[in-house]
Amino acid sequence: MSGENHITEVGGTGVPIPGDDIDTDQILPARFMKEVTFDNMADYLFYDARRDDGEFNDHPLNRFDGASIAVINSNFGCGSSREHAPQAMMRWGVDGIVGESYAEIFRDNCKSLGIPAVTTDHETVVELQEWIEDNPDGEIDIDVENEEVSYGDTTIDVEIDDAMKEALVEGIWDTTALMYSNRSKVEETTADLPYVEGDD
Amino acid sequence: MSNGTLYDKVWEKHKVAELPSGQDQLFIGLHLVHEVTSPQAFGMLRERDLDVAYPNQTFATTDHIAPTEAEKRERPLTDEQSEEMLSALERNTSENGITFFGFESGKQGITHVVAPELGLSQPGMTVACGDSHTATHGAFGSIGVGIGTSQIRDVLATGCIAADKQNVRRINVEGELGEGVYAKDIILKIIQDLGVDGGVGHVYEYSGPAIEALDMEGRLAVCNMSIEGGARAGYINPDETTYEYLQGREYVPEGEAFEERKEYWESVKSDDDAEYDDVVTVDADDIDPLLTWGINPGQVIEITDSVPHPEDFEARTDREAAEQALDHMDIEPGQSMLGYDVDVAFLGTCTNGRVTDFAEAAKILEGHTVDDDVRALAVPGSETVREECEARGIDETFINAGFQWRRAGCSMCLAMNDDSLEGDEVCASSSNRNFIGRQGSKEGRTVLMSPAMVAAAAVEGEVADAREFLSDDPAGGASGVEEAAD
Structure with missing residues (x-):
């Protein structure tokens, strides 16, 4: 990482979270959204899936504590738009995600939070997930700029959505200030919309 | 790339600028707010000392935590967390001049039910809400998108989101529904056919005789579940059914102003020769009622079929x-x-x-x-x-x-x-x-x-x-x- 907002590279040990179509209700069950801040969300990450009869089970998040790179399968984060889900992952320690594919709102939320979410094919993902199982202390690096992931002796090419890459590398993933600076252009746009009355 | 569709037209009208990331800055004409996904966003605004840019385009109600037993709706709510969320919303909306439909207003309800019935959702709009079912409003011929809390902060502070334009898939729903078969069955059928991630990267334009025959409530149900098919937005071109529904509703202009507004609504409809990235046909003729047998909304069968292997x-x-x-x-x-x-x-x-x-x-x-x-x-x-x-x-x-x-x-x-x-x-x-x-x-x-x-x-x-x-x-x-x- 270079500079405050520039995210060119993230790394650390990995955690495999296998399964397709993992929805945000699983990642962060709705009953834990009754808080007005995101501060405690890490405590609720995959709350139900990680427990049997109230006790921690062998869910990967229980076995790979301290991991920074989550490795997921296809259509991860589908369903509800709740940012609580990637917030919980981030606060638990996830700095980057490698996977087959993401639901769009989830990916957008990752971008808003500065979490690179890169993709590769099924076989490559499964190999990486197995490698983590065998190498729980092994380092995984996501090179956002060069679209590469390296672990052990292996380096793989990955893909990252153009806008996400640009935003992370250039450090412009927090879009509020950027869009705020276009206030006058917004006024021009709204002037042509018959349903928008001037807000004074 | 699509061309001449309602999506293209509404997008262009709301596009403010192209951002350095390559995304478009898109103006949001209707921002719906509820208690669960907004308090953190208002908090971020306070941290940055920013005001709500377009309070008149912003409307709030309480739905997710709302007790549904009459006696439990008295304040303070017995559930402390729910009370805290509701109080925060009341405070955030009143401090920022945002209309809030609370319990006493008589208009409280689910955002995606309240906005249509009050006439807040209209054709040719962009609608955003921190809720994935915002696609619902597409039933009027608008672009409705679900957003996360950081994007809610963006909309509150700037009136805009940073967004990628999607591909447009037209879904022609052919045929006629039999008695006891409804809009819900159509959308379950579509998700069965195209899958729960079939819509990723796309918005869905629902069309065809089975869609045109639906009343607004039915169209809302279809568009509502676009997200279950992986599509972030889904819409239906406005027609007389749409205009009849809108006429006389609280936030819809009346008389001559209605006719003027209608000209705008008509102007955003997909052209007859519009180009789509993809066109699929779904046959809804004589379908039987559908229902799910599994744990995602694509695991669907008609009631007369058996659970698959x-x-x-x-x-x-x-x-x-x-x-x-x-x-x-x-x-x-x-x-x-x-x-x-x-x-x-x-x-x-x-x-x-x-x-x-x-x-x-x-x-x-x-x-x-x-x-x-x-x-x-x-x-x-x-x-x-x-x-x-x-x-x-x-x-x-x-x-x-x-x-x-x-x-x-x-x-x-x-x-x-x-x-x-x-x-x-x-x-x-x-x-x-x-x-x-x-x-x-x-x-x-x-x-x-x-x-x-x-x-x-x-x-x-x-x-x-x-x-x-x-x-x-x-x-x-x-x-x-x-x-x-x-």
Whole structure:
């Protein structure tokens, strides 16, 4: 990482979270959204899936504590738009995600939070997930700029959505200030919309 | 790339600038706010000392945590966390000059029910809300997108989101629906055909005779579940049905102003020769009622079909999902869903919590009673819906049948209030998601279906074909219906 907002590279040990179509209700069950801040969300990450009869089970998040790179399968984060889900992952320690594919709102939320979410094919993902199982202390690096992931002796090419890459590398993933600076252009746009009355 | 579609036109009209990331800065004309996903965003605004840029384009109500039992709606709410969320929303909206439809307003309800019925949702708009079911508003011919909390901060502070323009897939729904088959069945059919991630990267334009024949409530139900098909937005071109619905609603201009506005609405319709990235046809002619058998909204069958074998699916991911679904639902491949035991019947939500939904279900319930072993909840999508149902006497039908007639909220769709499944209860539900744990219990089981099918399941205590209740049989039902008309 270079500079405050520039995210060119993230790394650390990995955690495999296998399964397709993992929805945000699983990642962060709705009953834990009754808080007005995101501060405690890490405590609720995959709350139900990680427990049997109230006790921690062998869910990967229980076995790979301290991991920074989550490795997921296809259509991860589908369903509800709740940012609580990637917030919980981030606060638990996830700095980057490698996977087959993401639901769009989830990916957008990752971008808003500065979490690179890169993709590769099924076989490559499964190999990486197995490698983590065998190498729980092994380092995984996501090179956002060069679209590469390296672990052990292996380096793989990955893909990252153009806008996400640009935003992370250039450090412009927090879009509020950027869009705020276009206030006058917004006024021009709204002037042509018959349903928008001037807000004074 | 698409060209000349409603999506292209509305996008262009709302595009403010191209951002350095390559995304577009898109103006949001209607921002809907609720208590769960907004407090953190208002907090971020305070941290940055920013004001709400367009309070007049912003409307709030409370839905997710809203208690649905009348006595539990007195303040302060007994649930401390719910009270804190509701208080925060009241404070945030009043400090920022945002209209808030609270319990006392008489207009409280689910954002996606309230905004359409008040005429806030109109053709040619961009609509955003921190809720994935914002696609609902596309029923009017608008672009409705669900956003995360950081994007809510963006909309509050700038009136805009940073967004990628999507591909447009036109879905022609051919045919005519038979009696006892509804909009809900159409969208379940579409998701069955195209899959839960089939819409990723796309917005869906729903068209064709089966769509055009739907009333606005039906169109809202179809667009609502776009997200369950992986599409972030879905829309239907506006037509006379749309304009008739809008006329006379609170936030819709009247008289000459209405005609002027209508010119704008007409101007954003997809051109006859519009170009689409993709066109698919879905045959809804004579489909049977559909329902889910599994744990995602794409695991769907027609009621006359049997539960599939995992091997029936080509894709590895679908086979694995099927195995997991069979296990969770405790069903066998090849079995019929007819007769599947039901413990709870839940009618409501942003998908099917509108007056026509309750009216259709009431037709099934007339002269019947809810099975003794079934807990049945009717939860209007808004207080406006509740009042209209009560004015028409629809509530009486529900109450007489043994349903609990509740106040408005999201309720058991996601169980953020007191309405929740317990243990491994099976719920016949008119909601939109059958994910594991969605209805409040990790062992709970959800079967998604139309409101009429929920009513039939409530009466039978098991999954049943609602059409058997609609036959001309003077006994008021078909074979197997024990509680005949009294």
